[in-house]
Amino acid sequence: MTALDTDLVHEDLGAAWRSARPRPAGRHLDSAACSRQSHRVLEAVAHHARHEAELGGYVAEATAEDLLQQGRSVIGGLVGMAAADVVFVESAQAALAALLSGWRLPAGSRVACLPGEYAPNVAQLRAAGLTVEHLPVDDLGRADLDGVARLLAGDPPRVVHLTHIASHRGVVQPAAEVAALCREAGVPLVLDAAQALGHVDTDLGVDVVYSTSRKWLAGPRGVGLLCVRPAVAAELTPLLAAPDDVPPLRALESGEAHVAGRVGLVLAVGEHLAAGPVRVRERLAALGRAAREVLDGAAGWRVVEPRDEPTATTTLRPPDGVDVVTTRARLLTEHGIVTTAIGPQRAPGEMTGPVLRVSPHLDATVDDLEALAAAL
Numbered sequence: 001m002t003a004l005d006t007d008l009v010h011e012d013l014g015a016a017w018r019s020a021r022p023r024p025a026g027r028h029l030d031s032a033a034c035s036r037q038s039h040r041v042l043e044a045v046a047h048h049a050r051h052e053a054e055l056g057g058y059v060a061e062a063t064a065e066d067l068l069q070q071g072r073s074v075i076g077g078l079v080g081m082a083a084a085d086v087v088f089v090e091s092a093q094a095a096l097a098a099l100l101s102g103w104r105l106p107a108g109s110r111v112a113c114l115p116g117e118y119a120p121n122v123a124q125l126r127a128a129g130l131t132v133e134h135l136p137v138d139d140l141g142r143a144d145l146d147g148v149a150r151l152l153a154g155d156p157p158r159v160v161h162l163t164h165i166a167s168h169r170g171v172v173q174p175a176a177e178v179a180a181l182c183r184e185a186g187v188p189l190v191l192d193a194a195q196a197l198g199h200v201d202t203d204l205g206v207d208v209v210y211s212t213s214r215k216w217l218a219g220p221r222g223v224g225l226l227c228v229r230p231a232v233a234a235e236l237t238p239l240l241a242a243p244d245d246v247p248p249l250r251a252l253e254s255g256e257a258h259v260a261g262r263v264g265l266v267l268a269v270g271e272h273l274a275a276g277p278v279r280v281r282e283r284l285a286a287l288g289r290a291a292r293e294v295l296d297g298a299a300g301w302r303v304v305e306p307r308d309e310p311t312a313t314t315t316l317r318p319p320d321g322v323d324v325v326t327t328r329a330r331l332l333t334e335h336g337i338v339t340t341a342i343g344p345q346r347a348p349g350e351m352t353g354p355v356l357r358v359s360p361h362l363d364a365t366v367d368d369l370e371a372l373a374a375a376l
Contacts, residue, residue: 007290008366010283013275018363020271026336027368032167032195032313032359033340035218037264044267045220048260061259068259071266074273079193079227080203084247086227088262089254092194093120095210095226098252099190100128102236110157114173116141116166116350121192125161133157134349140306141169141350145177152185160189162206164196168347168355170288170305170313172196176204188232198272199311200281207232213261216284218361219268220261226252280362284312287360291369295358298373304355315342315355316376324354327376335375 008014020038028036037045051060073083089095107129113122115134125132136147143162151157160182164175175191182189183205190208198216202209209227213219228236228249238251272280289307291314296303300319305311318324328341339358344351360368 009286010279013283013362028338029358029360030338031361034214041264041267045260045264048263074269079209081227087253089224091224092212095224096124102238111159111161112157113161116347149181156185156187163192168342170311179204179206213265217268219265222258223261223265285310288312294369294373299376314358324356
């Protein structure tokens with residue numbers, strides 16, 4: 001056993017996560033794209049789909065409503081909100097679209113984002129007629145709190161939008177501190193938690209949180225969630241009002257939906273809570289540290305993140321002359337290692353070239369990381 005093996009805390013979580021899932025065909029190091037669902041989640045989704053065939057889709061949905069409501073409550077707890085503040089949608093992008101369609105901010109309203117903001121988020125903000133400006137950041141692209149404070153005190157934007165962890169770089173933003181500054185300035189803070197929910201702490205006192213099922217929570221694809229505090233929810237004007245017997249925010253919840261996937265997400269969140277969110281975060285951070293130690297310098301690839309960044313996501317810059325897309329394909333076809341190739345179009349305000357993203361979940365081992373280093 002190496003020193004790195006002993007650094008991987010909570011090995012029981014890794015073993016339990018591994019045994020709860022189908023055996024992977026190779027080495028899955030791509031949870032920032034899509035995690036592996038458990039047997040229980042897969043069976044719950046299939047069970048609801050059978051109910052739809054047996055009972056009819058809407059009858060089956062009605063039988064699942066108590067479970068879905070429990071899910072809204074538990075998800076709300078993960079972000080410090082109530083069940084009435086949570087709605088299900090199809091993805092993180094669908095959540096942002098639903099929020100903007102209901103908020104109807106005046107054209108030209110200023111929204112402050114990170115320079116490294118996810119390009120589809122910027123596109124949605126601009127399509128809604130909003131003016132995007134940049135938050136001050138340091139050399140790593142992390143929000144500069146003194147600069148943010150000056151911006152909010154001097155000429156505050158209408159909204160601050162913060163991506164907690166970017167998809168192209170495993171750096172955690174100081175979201176709790178930004179939230180405190182925004183509260184003091186009376187500026188709503190919207191948090192993109194697509195890469196954060198189930199990965200780092202997201203109970204931070206922000207006004208809006210949106211995320212997805214398929215990444216660190218290891219739920220089904222095609223499911224997302226939107227969480228909005230009452231003060232912002234009161235500013236929303238949905239196209240159609242919600243029925244009288246449900247919270248007003250439910251007007252933003254899509255009615256024609258992959259309900260079986262929502263059931264699966266609720267089961268996945270239950271598994272996350274049973275594992276212990278703090279323990280999960282500690283093991284994921286340890287995996288990130290181990291990955292950076294093993295991978296930095298392998299075949300000339302260089303790690304972007306600081307070694308002790310508390311995430312499981314590591315991005316690698318290629319050596320000169322090495323194509324990231326070709327490397328990703330070779331790792332998959334020749335070695336069965338699943339990773340993601342990310343081009344600069346994902347965050348053109350910050351990226352200067354492509355990177356290879358490595359994002360292990362709880363079941364990963366040092367052996368997986370060393371196999372990747374050798375394959376590079």
